[in-house]
Amino acid sequence: MDRKSWMSTLAKADPKDMASLWADLALAPSFTWLRRPESGAVMVRGRAGGTGAAFNLGEMTVTRCTLQIDEGAVGFGYVQGRDKRHAELAALADALLQSGQAKRVHHAIIAPLQARAKARQAARASKAAATKVDFFTMARGED
Amino acid sequence: MQATSTLTGGFKTPAMDAAHAFRAAMQAMARPGTLQTIHGGTGPAPISPAAACLLLTLCDATTNVFLGARHDTKDMRDWLAFHTGAPIVTRAEAQFALGTWGDLHPLADYSIGTPEYPYRSATLIVERDMLDTAGATLRGPGIATTATLNLPDIDAFRANRALFPLGLDFYFTCSSTVAGLPRSTEVL
Numbered sequence: 001m002d003r004k005s006w007m008s009t010l011a012k013a014d015p016k017d018m019a020s021l022w023a024d025l026a027l028a029p030s031f032t033w034l035r036r037p038e039s040g041a042v043m044v045r046g047r048a049g050g051t052g053a054a055f056n057l058g059e060m061t062v063t064r065c066t067l068q069i070d071e072g073a074v075g076f077g078y079v080q081g082r083d084k085r086h087a088e089l090a091a092l093a094d095a096l097l098q099s100g101q102a103k104r105v106h107h108a109i110i111a112p113l114q115a116r117a118k119a120r121q122a123a124r125a126s127k128a129a130a131t132k133v134d135f136f137t138m139a140r141g142e143d
Numbered sequence: 144m145q146a147t148s149t150l151t152g153g154f155k156t157p158a159m160d161a162a163h164a165f166r167a168a169m170q171a172m173a174r175p176g177t178l179q180t181i182h183g184g185t186g187p188a189p190i191s192p193a194a195a196c197l198l199l200t201l202c203d204a205t206t207n208v209f210l211g212a213r214h215d216t217k218d219m220r221d222w223l224a225f226h227t228g229a230p231i232v233t234r235a236e237a238q239f240a241l242g243t244w245g246d247l248h249p250l251a252d253y254s255i256g257t258p259e260y261p262y263r264s265a266t267l268i269v270e271r272d273m274l275d276t277a278g279a280t281l282r283g284p285g286i287a288t289t290a291t292l293n294l295p296d297i298d299a300f301r302a303n304r305a306l307f308p309l310g311l312d313f314y315f316t317c318s319s320t321v322a323g324l325p326r327s328t329e330v331l
Contacts (some may be wrong), residue, residue, distance in 0.1 A: 034150045035225075038157070066150060066225075080172060 006097055011079050013113045015086035021091050025108040029096065030071045037065040037077075037084035063087040064121050073098040145225065149221035152185040154199055160184070164200040171323035176281045176290025178274060181321050184226075187218035193316035194241055194268050201266075202239060204228035211242015214270075223319065234265075241268045246297040255309040264326075266312045274317040283328040292322055300330040 010018070039061060046057040064078045065087045075095025077087040096105045154160035160183035167181040186195035202208055208229045210219060215231075223229055234240065234252035247267055256264035271293075278293035279300075292315075294300060303310045303326055310326030 035153060036157070068150070 001106065001110070003094070003097070004056065006106075007076070007078065007094065009110055009113050009117065010077070010090040010093055012117060013079070013090075014116070015079075015081065015083040017113060017116060018086055018089050018109075020110045021112055022093075025105065027101065027105075029071070031069045031075075031092065031095070032046065032065045033065070033067050034074065035064070035066040037063055037087045039063045039082045039084075065091050067091050067095065069095045069099065071095075071099050087090075145165070148187050149218050150225055152195060152222065153188075153226050154183050160196075164196045167321060168197055168200060168314070168323075171321045172312065172325050173323075174285045174290075175283065175328045176276060176286060176292045176322070178276060178320050178322050180319055182319050186222050187216070189213060189270070190219060190241070191270055191316050192319050193321045194314075196269055196313060197268055197316065198223065198229075198239070198241065198323065199226055201324050202229040204230070206238045207232040207236050209234050209237035209240040209242075211240070211246025211266075212247050213243055214241050231238040237265050239266050239268065240291070241270070243270050250299060250303070250311065253311055255306055255311060258309070261308045264309065264311055266314065268316060270308055270312045271315050271317045273294065274320050274322055280331040281324070281328050282331055284325075289331070292324070294330065299329055300324065300328075304329055305309050 006091070012057060040063075041059040042062045044057045044060050045054050047054050060080065061082055062080065063082055063084055063086065064076070065084070066074065066076050067088070068074045073095040075091040075093070075098070077089070077091030077094060079086045079090050093105055093109050096102065097110070154164075164181050164183060168177040171177065172178045181193050181196045184196040184199040185192050186198070199209070202223070204227070206227075206229050208223060208231055210231060220231055223231070229239075235254065237253060240247055240253065247269060253265035253267070254263060256262060273293065275293045277291050279291065279297055281290045281292060282288075300313075307326050310324055313324040315322045315324070
């Protein structure tokens with residue numbers, strides 16, 4: 001699994017899910033802070049279609065931090081919202097996923113988070129699908 | 144993977160350390176010819192702790208930084224990107240420049256501001272081997288009578304003073320010490 005995908009999963013996870021999964025994992029690696037958790041705003045940019053010009057969709061709150069576990073791996077945490085503990089856990093998970101514990105962390109944290117994200121997405125999609133309207137043009141009988 | 148040395152050296156308590164560093168930077172500029180101690184940040188060689196603190200305090204993603212040849216290393220660029228996000232640019236676009244006196248030349252390439260916007264000028268952080276309150280005599284705002292400071296040059300600062308209210312501002316750094324020379328100071 002590539003780093004981009006697990007960073008995305010960690011960033012979008014529910015902080016409560018993250019905390020409970022981390023507790024179940026029962027790992028407590030010691031680490032040093034390279035950048036303590038800090039909250040800020042980032043501009044989310046969008047593009048209509050594949051060729052549209054980029055526009056600013058709006059700002060969102062992001063919390064980030066960087067740490068280094070004693071094994072040597074450096075973990076970055078960039079998460080939605082202002083939950084500093086969430087950012088810390090995301091950074092720890094990122095660091096561990098680059099270490100010897102990668103498999104264990106993947107099974108205990110990333111896989112369940114992805115399953116939950118998928119379930120959330122499916123629930124949302126089915127809710128939206130229920131309201132789907134098929135538009136069609138009726139013959140106007142002009143000819 | 145990025146070298147760990149480029150990720151360390153930031154302020155431990157960013158709000159407080161940056162406030163102290165800013166106070167020192169402001170005092171240095173407000174009282175030319177005095178030496179201020181500044182600490183809390185470090186960067187990869189060859190940058191001095193004082194210069195590292197100045198960059199950590201003054202730079203962010205909206206301030207363009209020029210690096211002199213000796214400071215323009217991969218580690219230095221990575222360090223600056225991680226801690227400040229400041230873009231690295233040429234002399235002409237720089238709002239801050241870091242380097243030894245020789246590396247920062249030619250001074251004519253930097254922006255000195257415009258009569259409408261004199262603050263749109265560059266601030267040069269000059270790394271020195273030694274900083275001492277003995278040498279060239281200074282006079283101007285922030286100095287009761289006269290002050291002295293060892294400057295790397297005299298004529299360059301006289302020429303800069305002649306541009307007032309336009310011109311460049313200078314910080315001199317050596318280990319953890321910083322001194323300032325704003326454009327308003329006259330070098331006798």
